[in-house]
């Protein structure tokens with residue numbers, strides 16, 4: 027990803043006594059900057075040698091002040107290439123917390139999409155294997171994995187509904203962000219270790235219900251949750267939610283494998299559609 031720095035400029039405000047109001051003169055800014063050349067801002071140029079100063083250094087450009095920081099994983103992650111919908115940070119947090127994912131966990135993920143979830147889990151887990159049926163998704167995911175320098179994230183093209191195509195075994199956490207996860211239950215039976223977690227991410231409750239109805243007895247349905255994050259505006263004058271409406275992302279359903287599949291009975295074939 028090359029050498030990068032973060033430049034932060036704090037919000038500038040002024041209180042006008044006569045109007046009894048505070049005005050924002052210039053907003054908060056965060057720049058993700060390459061250090062191989064000078065950086066041009068709308069306030070003027072920052073020289074390359076200044077970008078190389080130590081974290082916490084202040085740089086003046088005209089009347090404006092920037093502070094230099096070294097980027098952390100999250101700064102790089104926020105710059106990854108994106109195809110359509112990527113999983114949100116609030117939902118990633120819930121997946122990690124509710125599966126107790128650690129540095130020893132081996133994770134299977136499908137579909138990769140842009141690889142957002144796979145990459146985030148990749149910095150925490152021992153190993154992540156991610157599948158997508160779509161060639162373009164596989165390509166973008168590979169690019170993102172490489173850009174983030176992740177050596178433990180492996181990208182495969184394949185159909186997660188076809189359990190014979192999926193060779194992984196002894197998986198601790200299996201995350202499904204695909205349109206018809208009930209078709210991947212057979213795959214979950216095959217790949218998960220006993221006690222391993224299956225997490226299903228779905229936008230609609232009717233899909234969640236269909237998935238739950240298709241679950242065979244070898245699985246324990248722990249819970250379905252929706253994570254609602256509400257950002258607040260807090261300053262000297264105001265304390266209120268930042269936005270009126272909360273965008274819905276999806277429902278997370280957490281399931282645990284209790285034992286191996288009952289071979290005599292097979293999967294609930296009737297229920298899988």
Ligand SMILES: C[S@@+](CC[C@H](N)C(=O)[O-])C[C@H]1O[C@@H](n2cnc3c(N)ncnc32)[C@H](O)[C@@H]1O
Pocket residue numbers: 111112113136137138139140141142143144157158159160163184185186187203204205
């Ligand atoms: C919403 S995206 C996943 C986003 C991803 N979780 C992320 O954070 O970037 C859904 C992906 O599932 C893939 N997909 C759909 N059906 C699939 C299947 N049967 N097997 C594997 N991938 C599939 C699609 O190609 C698409 O890229």
